[in-house]
Amino acid sequence: DAGVTQSPTHLIKTRGQQVTLRCSPKSGHDTVSWYQQALGQGPQFIFQYYEEEERQRGNFPDRFSGHQFPNYSSELNVNALLLGDSALYLCASSHGLTGDDYGYTFGSGTRLTVV
Amino acid sequence: QQQVKQSPQSLIVQKGGISIINCAYENTAFDYFPWYQQFPGKGPALLIAIRPDVSEKKEGRFTISFNKSAKQFSLHIMDSQPGDSATYFCAASGGTSYGKLTFGQGTILTVHP
Numbered sequence: 546d547a548g549v550t551q552s553p554t555h556l557i558k559t560r561g562q563q564v565t566l567r568c569s570p571k572s573g574h575d576t577v578s579w580y581q582q583a584l585g586q587g588p589q590f591i592f593q594y595y596e597e598e599e600r601q602r603g604n605f606p607d608r609f610s611g612h613q614f615p616n617y618s619s620e621l622n623v624n625a626l627l628l629g630d631s632a633l634y635l636c637a638s639s640h641g642l643t644g645d646d647y648g649y650t651f652g653s654g655t656r657l658t659v660v
Numbered sequence: 661q662q663q664v665k666q667s668p669q670s671l672i673v674q675k676g677g678i679s680i681i682n683c684a685y686e687n688t689a690f691d692y693f694p695w696y697q698q699f700p701g702k703g704p705a706l707l708i709a710i711r712p713d714v715s716e717k718k719e720g721r722f723t724i725s726f727n728k729s730a731k732q733f734s735l736h737i738m739d740s741q742p743g744d745s746a747t748y749f750c751a752a753s754g755g756t757s758y759g760k761l762t763f764g765q766g767t768i769l770t771v772h773p
Contacts, residue, residue, distance in 0.1 A: 549703070578761075587749050648706040652703050
């Protein structure tokens with residue numbers, strides 16, 4: 546049973562460019578959340594998608610946007626990249642909005658470097 | 661109000677010893693407290709979780725102790741092994757943070773053979 550799959554694994558972009566990261570949730574999961582993890586820090590919640598709608602959003606600017614597709618997969622888009630956007634971007638999937646009873650399953654992340 | 665504070669930042673333990681990591685939270689609406697383990701190059705993996713209706717939960721060598729009045733919870737790793745060397749994160753969710761995990765800063769655990 547495949548867990549959460551994220552692509553690409555590594556990415557290097559230039560300041561001002563745009564990037565799209567992709568996530569396929571664990572089989573049976575219908576909710577996807579995105580987190581940003583800076584080096585040496587805990588993950589920070591970006592937003593959560595359920596039924597193709599953004600359900601919750603963390604303290605991130607509008608440059609960060611997302612989408613969920615009918616097959617529950619999701620994309621994270623970041624426009625006008627800044628050096629400070631360099632981080633590990635994690636996708637977590639769950640069954641339902643809270644995932645509390647069964648936990649969230651995290652992918653291995655996409656390492657984004659902005660130069 | 662949304663912070664989760666974790667200590668220590670790093671911890672060195674001898675094989676067979678007990679590792680203890682502590683977390684404190686501010687938001688009294690939090691009602692779900694998981695611990696995650698993260699190895700280099702991997703995403704966090706759920707270790708164990710607790711809700712405020714119990715003061716302790718044990719799964720194998722891992723135990724969560726929860727003190728609701730003090731708004732603190734801790735992870736105890738008994739008989740620590742070199743394979744336990746990883747970064748550990750506490751987290752919390754609930755209330756207006758329903759479905760959103762707020763993570764601590766992480767603890768780098770090193771278990772020496």
